Amino acid sequence: MGIGFCQRSFLLLPAFIFISMMISLMYNARASSSICFGLAKTSRGVSRIIRPLSTASFISSSRMQSWPQGRRGMGRRGRSSLVSASSSNEMEVSLIPCLSDNYAYLLHNSATGTIAIVDPSEAAPVRAELQMKNLGRIDYILNTHHHFDHIGGNIELKEEFGAKIIGPAADKERIPGIDEAYADGERFDMGGEEVVVLHTPGHTSGHCAFYLPRSAAVFTGDTLFSLGCGRLFEGTAAQMHESLNKISALPKETLVYCGHEYTQSNAKFALAVDSENGDLQKRNEEISQLRRKNTPTIPTTIGLETATNPFLRIKDENLRKNLGVKAGASDEEVFAVLRTMKDNF
Numbered sequence: 001m002g003i004g005f006c007q008r009s010f011l012l013l014p015a016f017i018f019i020s021m022m023i024s025l026m027y028n029a030r031a032s033s034s035i036c037f038g039l040a041k042t043s044r045g046v047s048r049i050i051r052p053l054s055t056a057s058f059i060s061s062s063r064m065q066s067w068p069q070g071r072r073g074m075g076r077r078g079r080s081s082l083v084s085a086s087s088s089n090e091m092e093v094s095l096i097p098c099l100s101d102n103y104a105y106l107l108h109n110s111a112t113g114t115i116a117i118v119d120p121s122e123a124a125p126v127r128a129e130l131q132m133k134n135l136g137r138i139d140y141i142l143n144t145h146h147h148f149d150h151i152g153g154n155i156e157l158k159e160e161f162g163a164k165i166i167g168p169a170a171d172k173e174r175i176p177g178i179d180e181a182y183a184d185g186e187r188f189d190m191g192g193e194e195v196v197v198l199h200t201p202g203h204t205s206g207h208c209a210f211y212l213p214r215s216a217a218v219f220t221g222d223t224l225f226s227l228g229c230g231r232l233f234e235g236t237a238a239q240m241h242e243s244l245n246k247i248s249a250l251p252k253e254t255l256v257y258c259g260h261e262y263t264q265s266n267a268k269f270a271l272a273v274d275s276e277n278g279d280l281q282k283r284n285e286e287i288s289q290l291r292r293k294n295t296p297t298i299p300t301t302i303g304l305e306t307a308t309n310p311f312l313r314i315k316d317e318n319l320r321k322n323l324g325v326k327a328g329a330s331d332e333e334v335f336a337v338l339r340t341m342k343d344n345f
Contacts, residue, residue, distance in 0.1 A: 090109050090110045090111035090112070090192075091107060091108070091109055091110075091193065091212070091214075091215040091217075092107070092108045092109075092110065093105055093106070093107055093215075093217065093255075093257065093299075094106040094108070094129060094133075095257075095296055095298060096125050096126055096129050097125065097261075098120070098121035098122050098125050098126075098149075098153075099121045099122065099149055101260050101261045101262065102119070102121045102149050102150075102259060102260055103119075103257070103258070103259060103260065103261065103296075103298060104117060104118060104119050104120045104121055104125065104126055104153075105117065105118040105119070105219060105257055106126070106129055106130070106133075107190075107193075108133070108135065109191055109192060109193055111192065112191045112192045113137075113191075114139050114140070114190060114191025114192065114193070115130075115135055115137055115138050115139050115140075116138070116139060116140035116141070116142055116190055116191075117138055117140070117141050117142070117153075117157065117163070118141075118142045118143075118144070118210065118219045118257070119142070119143060119144055119150040119151070119219075119221060119259055120141060120150075120151070120152070120153030120154065120157055121148075121149045121150060121152045121153060122152050122153045123152075123153035123156035123157050123160075124153075126138075126153055126157060127157075127160075137161055138157055138161040138162075138163040139163060139164065139190075139191060140163060140164050140165075140166060140190055140191075141154060141157060141158065141163045141164070141165045141166070141177075142166050142167070142195075142210050142219065143165065143166070143167040143168075143171075143175050143178070144167075144168070144207060144208055144209060144210070144219065144220070144221025144222070144223075144259065145167075145168070145171055145203065145204045145206060145207040145208070145221055145222065146167075146171050146174035146175050146204065146206065147204065147222070149259075150221060150222075150259060151175055151176060154175070154176045154177045155176050155177050158177045164179045164180065165177045165178045165179050165180075166178070166179065166180045166181070166182065166188065167180075167181055167182075167208070168181060168182065168183075168197065168199065168206050168207065168208035169181040169182055169183040169186075169206075170183070170199060170201070170205065170206035170208070171204065171205075171206025171207070171208070172206075174206070182197040182208075183197065183199065184197065184198060184199030184208075185197070185198075185199075193212055193214060193215065194212070194213060194214060195210050195211070195212055196210070196211040196212075196213065197209075197210060197211075198210075198211055198218075198243075198246055198247065199243075200220070200221075200223040200224075200243035200244075200246060200247065201234075201235040201239045201240075201243060202223060202229075202230065202232055202235035202236070202237075202239045202240025202241075202242075202243045202244075203221070203222045203223055203229075203230030203231060203232065203233060203234070203235065203240070204222075204233055204234045204235065205234040205235055207221060207222070207223055207230075207235075207243070208221075209221060209223060209224075209247060211250065211254075216251065216253055216254050216255060217254065217255045217256075217257060217299075218247060218250060218254055218255070218256055218257070218302075219257045219258075220247060220256055220257070220258045220259070221258070221259045222258070222259045222260070223240070223243050223244065223247065224244055224247050224248075224256060224258060224305065224309075224311075225258045225259075225260065225262050225263070225266060226256070226258060226262065226263040226266065226297055226298060226300045226305070226309075227262075227263055227266035227267050227270050227283075227300075227305070227308060227309050227310075228262055228263075228266035228269070228270075228309065228311065228342070229244055229309075229311045229339070231343065232339060237332060237335050237336035237339055238332045238335075238336075240335070240339070241314070241331060241332050241335040244311055244312060247302070248302060248305065248306055248312050250302050251302065252301065252302050252303030252306070253301060253302070253303065254301060254302045255299040255300075255301055256298075256299055256300045256301060256302060256305060257298060257299050258298060258300075261296060261297065261298065263287055263291075263297035263298070263300075264287055264288070264291050264297070267280075267283070267284045267287050268345075269310075269341075269342055269345045270284075270308065270309065270310050271284060272345070273310050273319060273322050273323060273338065273341065274310050274313065274316070274318070274319050274322065275322070276318050277307075277308065277313075277318075279307045279308050280307075280308040283304070283308050310338060311335065311338060311339075314331045314334045314335050314338070315331065320334060323337050323338060323341070325337055
């Protein structure tokens with residue numbers, strides 16, 4: 001009797017193990033779903049895992065291969081994109097490394113299927129990104145300004161995909177293949193996504209930024225950088241200061257996608273002129289950690305930039321003291337001093 005019971009128990013043992021494993025898997029699946037839901041709610045539609053910096057900007061922790069530090073002009077092999085946060089449940093933004101330190105951006109609206117490319121420096125990385133995502137179209141190309149490292153892929157991509165090229169009205173004569181041009185404050189529909197054009201001269205006379213209110217994202221080209229701003233090639237310090245004020249007035253949670261990976265070098269200058277800024281010190285540590293892993297520092301946010309970017313902190317008394325400007329100097333004068341110092345840093 002005892003032996004028979006033991007035999008039956010032994011035969012039932014695999015069943016008990018199987019049931020236990022299934023219960024464990026179901027529990028883990030529920031826990032995993034809760035975690036993914038929380039990430040989706042935080043990152044607002046990101047299709048891969050992202051982790052927030054403690055300073056509230058969003059950086060992907062997924063399969064991003066950026067340029068190795070100290071090496072420029074990395075070949076196209078081995079490049080892959082970063083899928084970033086977006087405030088819309090439908091809009092996905094992917095960073096595409098181009099040339100030596102440029103970023104182009106692929107915008108994919110999953111609800112409408114609309115695909116846009118912002119500032120394609122070259123066509124090949126964009127084409128590779130489309131192939132990797134099994135996307136076979138480009139509906140729009142958005143250009144912030146006419147410099148070659150932002151429009152170099154225009155014609156090739158337009159001829160291949162029939163994309164409509166959109167740019168700033170003030171720069172339309174210098175953007176190859178342009179179909180539509182918009183002035184400051186004008187809006188256009190991009191497959192169900194409203195885009196507001198902001199005229200932001202300074203780096204060039206015709207520069208613009210593209211603001212997507214619904215997705216809480218702005219593409220700033222070479223006007224606002226992470227912890228910096230663009231050089232003044234055609235505009236004045238006063239113009240750039242006004243342009244930065246226009247961008248920084250956007251909601252604090254707005255994600256900022258700029259044209260280059262300059263954050264680490266910009267951080268060195270920022271610390272040199274704003275060393276007492278605790279937020280900046282903390283952010284610099286986070287940036288160093290990201291770049292050691294060859295992870296992009298983009299996107300940033302308007303809130304993060306207004307707290308740590310010296311070009312958006314012109315009114316700060318400690319910063320003015322560190323710059324050695326005269327008492328009562330105007331914001332434009334302080335900005336000009338700061339920009340000159342950065343040029344010679």
